[in-house]
Amino acid sequence: MKKLEAIIKPFxxxxxxxxxxxxxxxxMTVTEVKGFGRQKGHTEIYRGSEYTVDFLPKIKLExxxxxxxxxxxxxxxxxxxxxxxxxxxxxxxxxxxxxIRIRTNxxxxxxx
Amino acid sequence: xxxxxxxxxxxLVIFAGSLSIETHAEELNTNDVLTAEEKxxxxxxxxxxxxxxxxxxxxxxxxxxxDDDKLAKNxxxxxxxxxxxxxxxxxxxxxxxxxxxxxxxxxFYGGLARKKNVLSVLVQCFAVTALMxxxxxxxGYSFAASGDGKLFGDxxxxxxxxxxxxxxxxxxxxxxxxxxxxxxxIITPALIVGAFAERMKFSAVxxxxxxxxxxxxxxxxxxxxxxxxxxxxxxxxxFAGGTVVHINAGVAALVACIMLGKRKGYPDxxxxxxxxxxxxxxxxxxxxxxxxxNAGSAxxxxxxxxxxxxxxxxxxxxxxxxxxxxxxxxxGKPTAIGxxxxxxxxxxAITPASGSVGPMAAIAIGVAAAVVCYWAATSLKKKLGxxxxxxxxxxxxxGGIVGAxxxxxFAFSDEGxxxxxxxxxxxxxxxxxxxxxxxVVTFIAIKIAGALCGGIRSDEDTELQGxxxxxxxxxxxxx
Numbered sequence: 001m002k003k004l005e006a007i008i009k010p011f012x013x014x015x016x017x018x019x020x021x022x023x024x025x026x027x028m029t030v031t032e033v034k035g036f037g038r039q040k041g042h043t044e045i046y047r048g049s050e051y052t053v054d055f056l057p058k059i060k061l062e063x064x065x066x067x068x069x070x071x072x073x074x075x076x077x078x079x080x081x082x083x084x085x086x087x088x089x090x091x092x093x094x095x096x097x098x099x100i101r102i103r104t105n106x107x108x109x110x111x112x
Numbered sequence: 113x114x115x116x117x118x119x120x121x122x123x124l125v126i127f128a129g130s131l132s133i134e135t136h137a138e139e140l141n142t143n144d145v146l147t148a149e150e151k152x153x154x155x156x157x158x159x160x161x162x163x164x165x166x167x168x169x170x171x172x173x174x175x176x177x178x179d180d181d182k183l184a185k186n187x188x189x190x191x192x193x194x195x196x197x198x199x200x201x202x203x204x205x206x207x208x209x210x211x212x213x214x215x216x217x218x219x220f221y222g223g224l225a226r227k228k229n230v231l232s233v234l235v236q237c238f239a240v241t242a243l244m245x246x247x248x249x250x251x252g253y254s255f256a257a258s259g260d261g262k263l264f265g266d267x268x269x270x271x272x273x274x275x276x277x278x279x280x281x282x283x284x285x286x287x288x289x290x291x292x293x294x295x296x297x298i299i300t301p302a303l304i305v306g307a308f309a310e311r312m313k314f315s316a317v318x319x320x321x322x323x324x325x326x327x328x329x330x331x332x333x334x335x336x337x338x339x340x341x342x343x344x345x346x347x348x349x350x351f352a353g354g355t356v357v358h359i360n361a362g363v364a365a366l367v368a369c370i371m372l373g374k375r376k377g378y379p380d381x382x383x384x385x386x387x388x389x390x391x392x393x394x395x396x397x398x399x400x401x402x403x404x405x406n407a408g409s410a411x412x413x414x415x416x417x418x419x420x421x422x423x424x425x426x427x428x429x430x431x432x433x434x435x436x437x438x439x440x441x442x443x444g445k446p447t448a449i450g451x452x453x454x455x456x457x458x459x460x461a462i463t464p465a466s467g468s469v470g471p472m473a474a475i476a477i478g479v480a481a482a483v484v485c486y487w488a489a490t491s492l493k494k495k496l497g498x499x500x501x502x503x504x505x506x507x508x509x510x511g512g513i514v515g516a517x518x519x520x521x522f523a524f525s526d527e528g529x530x531x532x533x534x535x536x537x538x539x540x541x542x543x544x545x546x547x548x549x550x551x552v553v554t555f556i557a558i559k560i561a562g563a564l565c566g567g568i569r570s571d572e573d574t575e576l577q578g579x580x581x582x583x584x585x586x587x588x589x590x591x
Contacts, residue, residue, distance in 0.1 A: 044384060045443050047453065047503060048490030051382035 001096040001112050002070050006061045007035060007089040008081040013059050019080035020063065023072040028063040039087030058089065064099055064112045176282070195283035201413035202288045208404025209295035213302050214241055216401050220394025220452070221306045224502045227386040228578025229310045230588040236305045236317055241298050243318065247325060248294040255326070256333035257293070262341045264331040282411055292408060300357045301325055306502035307365030308372045311575050314583045316561045316568040323557035324364055328550050332360050336542065348542035349523055349535065351420070352409035354464025354515045359546045362509020365500060367554040372568060374499035376575055388448050395452035399428055402459045406466040420466040423474035424459065430478025431458025438486050453507060457485035460511035464539075465519040473522035480518060485511050516543050 008016060013030065020028065034055035041054040065073045074091060082088055101111040146154065175192045177184040218237040222230050244252070249272050259266030269275065272290065279286035301321040308317070335342040336356050342348045350356060375383070385391055406424045410417035435454020440446040461481030462474055469477070489506030500506060520536030562568045569575075574582040581587060 044382075045439075045445060045447055046382070046384050046449060048439070048443065048486070049379075049494070050443070051384075053382070 001099055001109065002065055002067060003094050003096050004061075004063050004065060004070075004073055004077065005092040005094070006063075006077050006081065007033070007058050007091075008061060008077070009083065009087060009089065010057055010059045012081045012083075013061070015080040016061060016077055019076040020073065023076045024069065025063055025065060025073055025076075028061055031060045031062075033058050033060045037087070037090070056087065064096055066109045066112055172283075192280035192282065194280070194285060195412070197413040198283045198411070199285060199288060201417065202284050202292055202408060202411065205404035205408025206288065206292040206295055208401045209292070209299065209408065210241075212398050212401035212405065213295070213299045214238060216394050216397030217299065217302055217306075218394065219390045220398060220456075221309065221502050223387040223390025223392075223394060224306075224385045224449075225309055226383055226578075227588060228580055230386065230580065231584050231586055232314070232579035233305065233309055235584055236309075236314070237302050239314075239318065240302045240305070240321060243322070244298045244301060244325060245294055247322065248297045249290065252297055252325065252330055253290055253293065256297075256330040257338050260339065261334065262344075263335060264340070265334045265338055284411065289411070296353060296357060296405075297325065297329060300329055300353075300361050303357070303361040303504055303508055304365045304368065307369040307500045307504040309501040310579065311375050311570050312372055312568055313565055313570050314579075316565040319564055320368070320557050320561040320568070323560055324553060327557070328360060328364065328553040329356070332356050332546055332549060335545070342542045342545060346538040346541045347535070348516075348538045349468060349519050350464045350516065350542065351467030351519075352406045352463045354460070354512045354519070355542050355546050358460045358463060358508040358512030359516065359543060360550050362505045362507075362512055363547050363550040364554040365504035366498065366509060367551050368558055369500045369505075370498050371555070371558050374497075375501070376572070378499045379494070379497075385449060392448055392452050395455055399455055399459060402428070402463075406463060410467065416467060419470070423466050423469055423471055424462050426471045427462035427465075427474040427478035427481070428455050428458040430475045431455060431461065431482040434479045434482035435486055438483065453489065453503070454482045454486070457481045457507050457511045460508050461485075461515035461518070463512070464515045465522060468519065468523040469525075473518075473525065477515060477518050477522070481511050481514050484514050513543050513547075 006016070010032075017028070020026075035058050036054055036056055039056060041052050041056060043050050043052055061077070063073065070093070074093070077091055096112075098107065099111040100107055171190065171193070174183070174188060174190045177189045179189075181189075183189070214237060215234075218234050221237070222233045225233050251267065251270055253272065254267050254269035255265050257265055258268045275286050275290065277285070277287065281289035301324065304321065304324070305317060331340075333356050334340040336348060336350045337343065342355075348355070377383070402424055403421050407417040407421040410420055432451055432455035435457065436446045436451050439450040458478040458481050461477050462469075465473070465477055485507050488510040489503040493500060493503070493506055516539050517536065520539035521532065524531045524535055558568060570579060570583070
């Protein structure tokens with residue numbers, strides 16, 4: 001089992017969710033985060049003073065997938081989240097030791 | 113250039129009007145001649161009407177005689193009577209001014225604060241409202257408004273002694289006047305909290321404001337409105353409180369924030385407002401409520417109140433627009449905060465002038481206030497380095513000074529250089545006296561508050577975590 005952690009632009013969320021559904025992935029967790037990579041911040045003005053805001057709003061999407069589904073999931077996220085401009089985000093893949101469905105106590109691939 | 117369009121429009125209107133009047137006068141033909149019967153009836157009725165108006169004017173004159181007037185001394189004064197129009201308006205004006213503080217100013221300041229301190233600002237405004245209401249009726253009204261002192265009043269009306277349901281103050285019940293002025297006594301200290309927001313102990317805030325209210329607000333009130341030094345010796349004009357409220361509070365704010373010191377991280381860390389919509393809502397409530405502040409200071413419902421409302425609207429609009437344009441041109445973008453701040457600057461500046469200037473002067477006052485206050489809240493503040501959290505001095509202090517001085521220029525603009533120069537001098541003196549008095553009282557009051565509270569500044573932990581959770585044990589938004 002693998003965990004995908006994707007940082008994407010907020011307006012891309014619906015598109016990514018739909019793309020994942022198309023490859024059979026129906027569940028995920030989403031958090032509102034702030035961050036930056038190579039995309040620079042922007043300047044804001046308050047009472048005549050300018051200051052730079054480095055952190056930009058992003059969405060962090062976490063989804064657990066079976067090993068078989070991994071490649072399809074990565075492609076779905078990458079293709080739907082891409083705009084071609086700086087700040088599109090990143091995908092991180094890590095291995096999950098165990099997954100349990102709380103309601104039924106199922107484990108492993110059935111729980112994912 | 114700006115005046116060309118209205119001037120052309122007016123010229124056109126006057127020309128068209130004069131044409132219609134001329135033709136009308138020539139057209140009194142046989143249909144319009146009165147019969148003998150019509151003439152008798154009309155004569156009688158018009159005489160009654162004229163007599164009634166004359167009687168009304170005389171009643172106002174003889175009930176309004178001052179105690180040292182010759183006629184009054186000879187027993188010709190008649191008892192003041194309730195004017196229900198004036199009274200109804202003043203009761204409403206009182207509510208409008210209270211709305212200016214809660215929640216107008218509360219939200220204006222609350223939105224400018226960082227999220228972790230929003231409640232501290234709201235609590236300070238509400239607590240000041242409660243506290244000053246009590247102090248005003250216990251001793252404040254008496255100390256400000258009673259007696260013949262040059263610098264402050266006496267205690268003849270302590271606990272509002274002698275004021276009953278029937279007591280009068282001019283054409284309105286005295287109870288209404290007391291409450292109306294109470295709302296001014298509430299908003300003035302509330303204004304100051306914006307300067308030391310986000311880093312002053314709540315206990316110290318309360319103690320400081322009690323002392324300042326007693327020794328700066330009430331005396332200045334007396335000197336300007338209670339027949340004291342500034343009113344008699346200098347004939348200073350302050351219709352609705354440019355001096356008594358705004359310069360008084362603005363200077364106190366400056367001194368207090370300097371004595372308190374800068375917030376941790378100021379000016380290098382950005383501290384943007386956490387809720388800009390709050391700031392705009394607050395500014396809107398202040399704008400609308402200010403009709404009660406300025407038009408209500410006429411203490412009557414009539415021409416003066418009407419004109420005060422008109423010039424208030426015009427000056428504020430001019431100031432908001434000007435600030436927006438200045439910001440747009442110098443910084444590239446017109447901001448919401450800028451628009452709101454510009455409006456408040458205009459409101460402050462028109463306050464002392466609202467009883468004596470016309471709408472064109474109001475435009476000038478609004479434009480001047482926006483330009484000068486913009487400079488004060490940005491360049492001056494940056495250059496001198498003080499941390500006036502919400503620009504109380506920059507907007508209220510400086511705006512009040514601009515307004516007070518321009519009142520001197522425009523109040524008697526038709527009456528010749530000598531009179532204008534005299535009035536301007538009077539205004540200048542009232543500004544200087546207020547600045548010095550308020551500064552000195554603030555300095556002493558801060559020292560006393562510090563001694564009683566073991567320091568006025570919040571400890572480092574509190575300032576970093578936020579006053580809401582440390583001073584009030586509450587979270588503004590448990591989202």
